[in-house]
Amino acid sequence: MNTAKLVRMANDIAANFDCGLDRATEVAGVVDHIGRFWSPYMLDAMARQMQSGDIGLSDLAEQALRELIAERKGR
């Protein structure tokens, strides 16, 4: 799957939760959103890509995705 598009989607989501609240709330917002709407297949594709280093995710998007991926592994 075209991960560049997934990166853009994640960054767009993060930008819309980035509104000057405390960081934990913002991360939780992004985690909840991606968890509710992304197919696990997309998350897995992202996880694979993220292992290869910097793929252009914003800080907020990256932090949220790392949490989600860890949570998915933990299941």
Place this chain on the structure above:
Amino acid sequence: MSRSETVLVYEPYRRPADLGAPPSESTTMVQVTIDGKTVTVPEGTMVIRAAALAGVNIPKLCASDMLEPFGSCRLCLVEIEGAKGLPASCTTEVAHGMEVTTQNPRLAEVRRNVMELYISDHPLDCLTCPTNGDCELQDMAGAVGLRDVRYGYAGENHLDMEKDESNPYFTFDPSKCIVCSRCVRACDEVQGTFALTIDGRGFESKVAASQDQPFLDSECVSCGACVQACPTATLTETSLIEMGQPEHSVITTCAYCGVGCSFRAEMKGEEVVKMIPNKDGHANHGHSCVKGRFAFGYATHKDRITAPLIRESISDPWREVSWEEAIGFAAGRLKEIREKYGSNSIGGITSSRCTNEETYLVQKMVRAGFGNNNVDTCARVCHSPTGYGLKSTLGESAGTQAFDSVLKADVIMIIGANPTVAHPVFASQMKRRLKEGARLIVVDPLQIDLVRSAHVEADCHLQLRPGTNVAIINALAHAVLSEGLEDNPYIEDRCEPDAYQDWRRFILEERNSPEALAEVTGVPAEDVRAAARLYAGGPNSAIYYGLGVSEHAQGSTMVMGIANLAMATGNLGREGVGVSPLRGQNNVQGACDMGSFPHELPGYRHISDAETRALFEREWGVELLPTPGFRIPNMFDAAIAGHFKGLYVQGEDMAQSDPDITHVSDALSSLECLIVQDLFLNETAKFAHVFLPGSSFLEKNGTYTNAERRISPVRKVMKPLAGYEDWEVTQLLANAMGCPMNYGHPSEIMDEVARLTPTFRGVSYEKLDRLGSIQWPCNEKAERGTPTMHVDTFVRGKGLFRLTPYVATQERSTSRYPLLLTTGRVLSQYNVGAQTRRTRNVQWHGEDILEIHPHDAEQRGIEQGDWVGLKSRAGDTVLRADITERVQPGVVYTTFHHPESGANVVTTDNSDWATNCPEYKVTAVQAYKVTRLSDWQQRFGEFTDTQLELLRKARTPVSA
């Protein structure tokens, strides 16, 4: 009737009753006596209506209960005890204790004399007249007992006046006109277009369209209200002229826009003679538009495919096969793919053009039969942000009001919608309220018709730059809060306090002020503040919005911003206020309600909710996946990546309607099995391996749910051309996929929905038959449905203010792409045009046109009608130019009703952050003069020719 005969249903054709004057809204009742019969009616009722309610039909010609009292024909005269002369009963209000006589020798004589004058100047060709059998003039001649015309027929008359047959759907024959003005009043009062007038005086008086032009060239919008109002054969449906009077009628629901008008299909056997808007229709109250009333010819168009088709690859000719073979082939292919590529490799797409029952079955088949949640619907590309935004703030993914609520609104704010072309029947109702004095705010980059049209002018037009919606809604909210115009008691009582405080702090930041954002939006701060004051002042302020809100990179944010503004000003939870999304297609609301999004089950319940899943697992007898499936664009991306291989598509045409068509075509070409179920070989079907012929709304039973959550019945008036209703086809495929379904009638599907969905618990076909239509939620708490939502509390409990930071779209004008393209609709065409292009509506809009401002055109040397190349980072196409000031400098506009115009070759994959709804409303483009079609258009033409040839081969019998 012989003893062996059983009458099932026989309802002979009858003209619907007309009580002669509209109802009075008064709650004070008065008692009157009509011909000795006592009747109690609201104060303000006209005598003619009171008489009709008492069972006395007073002769009339100019009076109608659809129109305001007029009093010109002098036929409805009565005697009133104690009153002088003979007052017209259509313009005389009842008074308590009034005694009315409707018939005696004196009245009979006067009426006969009146009719005698009418008939002295009327052709006596009743036997060959189109309205023979349904003519009010003929009926009145009979009712008054006219036997002779003493004046003769040789005097000066209008019998030689020429017919106007310019309109493809109705004929104007002035020789039969009695100048009762019903057509003119219907155009003014019902439609609100003011296209007709009575030209001349006295004997010269005649009905004229615009400046005495042919109807087709005039301002007439062909809604047909005048034809319906005409009591003679002056304005007559062409279909009636060709076919004669209908013999029975069936109430059904229009298959076009989200207004969901109720119609009487007036039938002769299995042929539709005419569609007449139902006066008891709760969404449309007897009105309609050119599409619903007239554009039904596609249902019997020669392009309909009436036998299943299959082929191995898309370069092969189609082969006509039996249903059994087609279903076997389709299911076999899907199972092979699933076996080879895994359970996530197949999915289904349904459409807002399908009934509730059909979309419910598609999502059930995908979840329970395909074994994944890869199901989506075309609301993905229109109103998915509405679902997300309203659910997260108010608690329910639906509009808050009934359409009738607009009649109590004091301030109407229209954002990103063009109701007079996309939702014309509701627009007429809105115009009625505006003419009564409601104030109007329009927020739109375009000069939509309502900004300034006959008897309507917006108080504020915030003509913002495309893509800056969130900036404008934040600026409006800032103005409200900074000027102390919010409704504090409402907020304290109804909303979550912490979230409100966060929002308040955020909105009051200087960056959200109208002054700070003026640079971004292009709207002067003072205009924003004036609009904010008007909206907050109400007292009843209502917001109506369309795809100009949802189809943006921040579509969902904008929907939340709208909900925030309505909550902050206390404009939710009663009539006259609210947040109302105007849905593009007839069943957008319903398709979403039915669980056709990949992340949620029917009734907007998330697939991860174990309790809800258990409910469906018990009913369906399978285990369901707890994680969301693919959305449409994800399906395309996965197809291009080689992981998604099989797709079932019901009633949707992504290859025309979805953005970045080149990308869509690549995705469709990557599939190993594409199954398309549709009326026609649409653009998507040209990439298909299996074609399953669908049935039109006239050929099946089911329900649609309109933009006001109103569930209305769709009723079968003819048998399906290909043998099966669409839900039956899905059922065949599901069974072949090992997902057992055994429904005998769509009512059983609705019963299942009701069993499993709290908001639909009280819905049944029996109740729909009884009530006509039902607005959900309909359950134990609201047995007859719910016109207004969130009355005492919000569905989610306390209203939630969500923060709405403005994030500029990545589609912005650059030196390479200096213009912004925005897309929309025209009145005569519907969506991808598959239906309306196959009707005489093409006379109004035969091709898509590029609207460009004179300044931009001049800079580029473009003249009216020139071919213009339009290029974005996604692709390019060529359209003809229309130079107009309707668009701002820097903005160009087009529609996507014709596939070859390629508007969506130019639109990009940019989409709403929350829902992936495409940003159709903003694409950075360049425009330049050209002399030939684009390469894409040439390839498109060749591909279309090839595919039509492959279809012709299926229809040509192979010689042995």
